[in-house]
Amino acid sequence: MSGGISVGLDLGGTKTDAVALDASGQVRGHLRLSTRPGTDGVLATIRQAMSQLQESTGDDLASIGVGIPGQISADGSEVRYAVNLGLSSLDLGGRLAREFSVPVRVENDVKAAARGVAALRGGSTETLAYLNLGTGVAAGIVVEGTLWRGAGGVAGEIGHLSIDPSGPECRCGQRGCIEAFAGGGSLARRWGAAAPSAVRGIITAAEDGDELAQRLRSDLAFGTAAAVRLLVLAADVPTVVLGGGVSHIGESLVHDVRSALRAAAESSQFLRSLELQDRVELLGAGSPAASLGAALVGMPEGRDEEAVVGVAAGPLREDDR
């Protein structure tokens, strides 16, 4: 297969995942690195990943796609407010395009992951929402295989919609945002523990009968169920896939969210008819969706359509990492 490799990078606050796809969507290499913060750190992280992938595949480079937690300019080049990476503003696309002399596209990490989830599930015609429960909460919507950015690239940014004016305070200044109920950062703060382990700790403590933990577990389900309802009733997606760090608690989250959806629909024939609980699915903890999605986002139009078929049929699955 000619045409070189397309690299996808998912830059997280602590780890960076990278994958190299050939033009048919087959995985030619993948790796995980620690992310270094700040402009120089981020660029050094990307350079290291690029060099290792190019060395191991021995093929020419065709394109680069980057998923990054921040606001991205409409042309897919400039990053703003990537607070977790210590970046306030950086023309990352321009920098990488000059350095590597290939097309580069930068995308918000949740949107890129949504593209990857859709590719892994259904190839080029999948419609779904990917709901990322990380430190914050946001969603990416894919309609018939195409990422839906909206007029200003904020489509799916539902974390700061309030669902309870008397709810917990949100870091954004409002009260009762979906993120205040279901975001890992908010849950950790309310539980009084460090974020990475907090949610597992809450679930264990809730099972042991701790009242605060039970309230937080119930809030997580309440906020996630509201997000699912909202995505279905606004966009009518057939499937909402849950991912992100908070979702790594696994099936107990899916169980709680389905119960919350069923309970809220009990009194409403209309809501019941939507069978919301059957639309919720879980992305596995080790899924390569985010870096795969970044690689697809980075491909020039046309090339991604061929690759996405290979991704859907390919061997790289949740445990293949």
Added chain:
Amino acid sequence: MSGGISVGLDLGGTKTDAVALDASGQVRGHLRLSTRPGTDGVLATIRQAMSQLQESTGDDLASIGVGIPGQISADGSEVRYAVNLGLSSLDLGGRLAREFSVPVRVENDVKAAARGVAALRGGSTETLAYLNLGTGVAAGIVVEGTLWRGAGGVAGEIGHLSIDPSGPECRCGQRGCIEAFAGGGSLARRWGAAAPSAVRGIITAAEDGDELAQRLRSDLAFGTAAAVRLLVLAADVPTVVLGGGVSHIGESLVHDVRSALRAAAESSQFLRSLELQDRVELLGAGSPAASLGAALVGMPEGRDEEAVVGVAAGPLREDDR
């Protein structure tokens, strides 16, 4: 201009608007009738409108589009739950196609109106949400001129999303739905007056210092602002057009909603950056958007693209009725 006329019918609970467009989108006739309820009444109302329009235009019939307040099957034929018209289930599209021997498409009235609003504003490339504040609350989303139905035709049905678990009871059985705050039916019930005049009465009484009226006015703005935020953050539409009976109170609604949007965004840099208040617009009380949209929805693919250009440039405007 050859090709016959395309009729659009907007069937409301009390009135039916009908319009006849030629293939270039020029209005060849329009009229308003009282709607008769039930299967026989609805069919008789449509027959009367068809006969008057065909008589006045003297042209062949090319297609029929119907906007109707109910759930519509994916093929645009069967109507369910059109409670206000006394219909529980009717294959309206099939009946009309057999009777008039032309293509027929039935669509939810709010979705058809959204298509008409987009056509009147921008022709074939407009992206917007149309938020209908009638007895109930629902929205229709148009993306680059195309109505977005979603997987099961419920995209935009945001009226029964709860934004306050302690909010007013909704007729759907939940509490604090957007519709419970901002729907004309709920406002009238809480104010204790008949629906058509209730909202104007509430605004007048609020200005006179009545406390219940002030609370209801504030709830209307709260619910509508939440719907606007939700539509922008889920779908990132550049514009949300307010219409429906409740919106006929006019500029005071727009003023209140903009204030509510500004107040909620005060603490949040992200929300402020979206300038939500500038995205809200008002559809005039006499707008022909709903019947025009129905006519466009009813046209076979291709024909509507030509017509929409004429609609955008045409003489039929809000006061031309």
